[in-house]
Amino acid sequence: MNSLLESIIFSSPAGVLIVNKLGKILFANEYAEQCFKAPKGRLETLSLEALIEGKHKVIHRGHVTEFFNKFQPHLMEKGRVVSGLTLQGDEVKLEIGLTPIEYDNEPVALVTFVDVTDSTEIGKLKKTNEELAVLANYDALTNLPNRQFFLKLTNKLLKTAARNNQFIALAFIDLNNFKEINDTLGHIVGDDTIKAVGRAIKQYHRKTDVSCRYGGDEFLIYFHDIKSEESGKSILMQLEKDIANINFEPVNIQVSASIGMVVTKVNESTLLEELINNADKVMYEVKNTAEQKNKVLYLAG
Numbered sequence: 001m002n003s004l005l006e007s008i009i010f011s012s013p014a015g016v017l018i019v020n021k022l023g024k025i026l027f028a029n030e031y032a033e034q035c036f037k038a039p040k041g042r043l044e045t046l047s048l049e050a051l052i053e054g055k056h057k058v059i060h061r062g063h064v065t066e067f068f069n070k071f072q073p074h075l076m077e078k079g080r081v082v083s084g085l086t087l088q089g090d091e092v093k094l095e096i097g098l099t100p101i102e103y104d105n106e107p108v109a110l111v112t113f114v115d116v117t118d119s120t121e122i123g124k125l126k127k128t129n130e131e132l133a134v135l136a137n138y139d140a141l142t143n144l145p146n147r148q149f150f151l152k153l154t155n156k157l158l159k160t161a162a163r164n165n166q167f168i169a170l171a172f173i174d175l176n177n178f179k180e181i182n183d184t185l186g187h188i189v190g191d192d193t194i195k196a197v198g199r200a201i202k203q204y205h206r207k208t209d210v211s212c213r214y215g216g217d218e219f220l221i222y223f224h225d226i227k228s229e230e231s232g233k234s235i236l237m238q239l240e241k242d243i244a245n246i247n248f249e250p251v252n253i254q255v256s257a258s259i260g261m262v263v264t265k266v267n268e269s270t271l272l273e274e275l276i277n278n279a280d281k282v283m284y285e286v287k288n289t290a291e292q293k294n295k296v297l298y299l300a301g
Helices: 001-010 030-035 054-070 126-135 147-164 178-185 186-202 232-246 272-287
Strands: 014-021 024-028 080-085 091-103 106-115 167-175 210-215 218-226 255-265 295-299
Touching: 001 255, 014 030, 014 091, 030 106, 054 080, 091 126, 126 147, 147 167, 147 210, 147 218, 147 272, 167 186, 167 232, 167 272, 178 186, 186 210, 186 218, 186 232, 218 232, 232 255, 255 272
Parallel strands: 255 295
Antiparallel strands: 014 024, 014 106, 080 091, 091 106, 167 218, 167 255, 210 218
16 A cells, blocks of 8 residues: 555545445445444445435446446545444444545545534545545656546647647656666665656656656656657657756666657547657657667558
8 A cells, every 4th residue: 555545545534445346345444334333344344335215226336336447536626425234233324435546456436424414524634535536646756647547638738739730749658777766775665766767757747747646666748749859869868868867866876767768749539558658668668778779660540
């Protein structure tokens, strides 16, 4: 469980359940146990449906299926009120919100709720909702967009680029010898390295560009509406320089990256997945050459 998720769960004025796509409750915080009058650990033996009032069960199943198909946040201020049941069979009115997250490497729903019979509790939820939106869309370590949010934003920008016949560039960045940094200097220094690369990336790209931590020590940057194919070369050179300038005092760490970049003029048939795959292939070509000279691939638009 990452630190942001942990802090939200244990400081939240709301009930929090983590539920998998089969509806099984994987985690319940203390507020949830109190709300449903459950002894500690009991809720983790149940399905979420067991806490839903009978006539709402079928509707609930439809909402769960829809949520995991779309896997998009539905926060409590835009939430729905449902009738829940305590373990003693008493009815409680709950306003719920759903946030998609990964938990133990599987997609799950972070279910947040509050008993709406107490109006003072509702006013406490605004901060929790803001934190949940960050959790759903941003990487906890770098504060860059996560993979899912990056894909959503970039696909929208690609449609704009296609309408306007614009050039774009996409860079796939993989840090060199990152495992060695972790193994020799420890995971704290490794995390600091990832954070530093994230800061360099955020400072570098324009407001119209989108970046993300793609996973582990891999990053993506989408450059929207660049001037021409040749702009890709200057972007790549500056990106190399910014990453190479990262240093930690007093520890002497030389940070470098293998970068593959694709540049193309976008049309309606341009697919983000293909751009990422091509940039990934170019990056591995770079990583597997002795010179490790980063390169740009120009694709026909």
